[in-house]
Amino acid sequence: MIHDSPKNTTASLISPDIDHHQVSANKPVKLGIMASGNGSNFEVIAQAIADGKINAQIQVLIYNNPEAKAATRADKWGVKAVLLNHRDCKSREKFDGKVAETLKQYDVEFVIMAGWMRLVTQVLIDAFPNRMINIHPSLLPSFKGVRAVEQALAAGVKITGCSVHFVSLEVDSGEILMQAAVPVLPDDTSETLHARIQVQEHRILPMAIALLS
Numbered sequence: 001m002i003h004d005s006p007k008n009t010t011a012s013l014i015s016p017d018i019d020h021h022q023v024s025a026n027k028p029v030k031l032g033i034m035a036s037g038n039g040s041n042f043e044v045i046a047q048a049i050a051d052g053k054i055n056a057q058i059q060v061l062i063y064n065n066p067e068a069k070a071a072t073r074a075d076k077w078g079v080k081a082v083l084l085n086h087r088d089c090k091s092r093e094k095f096d097g098k099v100a101e102t103l104k105q106y107d108v109e110f111v112i113m114a115g116w117m118r119l120v121t122q123v124l125i126d127a128f129p130n131r132m133i134n135i136h137p138s139l140l141p142s143f144k145g146v147r148a149v150e151q152a153l154a155a156g157v158k159i160t161g162c163s164v165h166f167v168s169l170e171v172d173s174g175e176i177l178m179q180a181a182v183p184v185l186p187d188d189t190s191e192t193l194h195a196r197i198q199v200q201e202h203r204i205l206p207m208a209i210a211l212l213s
Ligand code: GRF
Pocket: 035, 037, 038, 039, 040, 041, 042, 114, 115, 116, 135, 136, 137, 162, 198, 201
């Protein structure tokens, strides 16, 4: 478990109730990480494991975009990176079937969607029931789906943030595990706001995973 009190008073933690997820307290949790792009969240997870803050090991990174920088980061950390390109599959279900098969092949117990930019189907949910979490750059249930930071700016909210939640079929709608709040500043662009949200993502995603380990 991470014993790290929040250093930033703009952040708050909510509802870490995970008793029913039955992950062993002793053995490292075997993680599968899914990412489509930059992979900064992948890297903070790898760092938190290296620092002994999470009792886990990363079995595999799955990425769906050949250009994803996440794959380069996985190489750097000695983590196997598997490209599964959704463009090669005829349906979302077939693609998720391949993803599930690969995760099982690598003996994954728990799945972390860290910037996975694909809608999931029941095929994947059935393969890892209550065993998949996602990080989203808003205070859910506000601003679900794509361009969440832009949605928050357009709505004129003064506070937004990020959420770690369990994955369900409806996008960004599963049980919330942890959240952090971030103020919206008067001159914010989507880039500046997203950068501050990511600072908080990098805090709460490892903390949420620590709750599972
Ligand atoms: C994060 O903002 C996450 O909330 C969203 O996609 C972004 C991924 O960032 N789902 P990175 O690829 O981990 O840097």
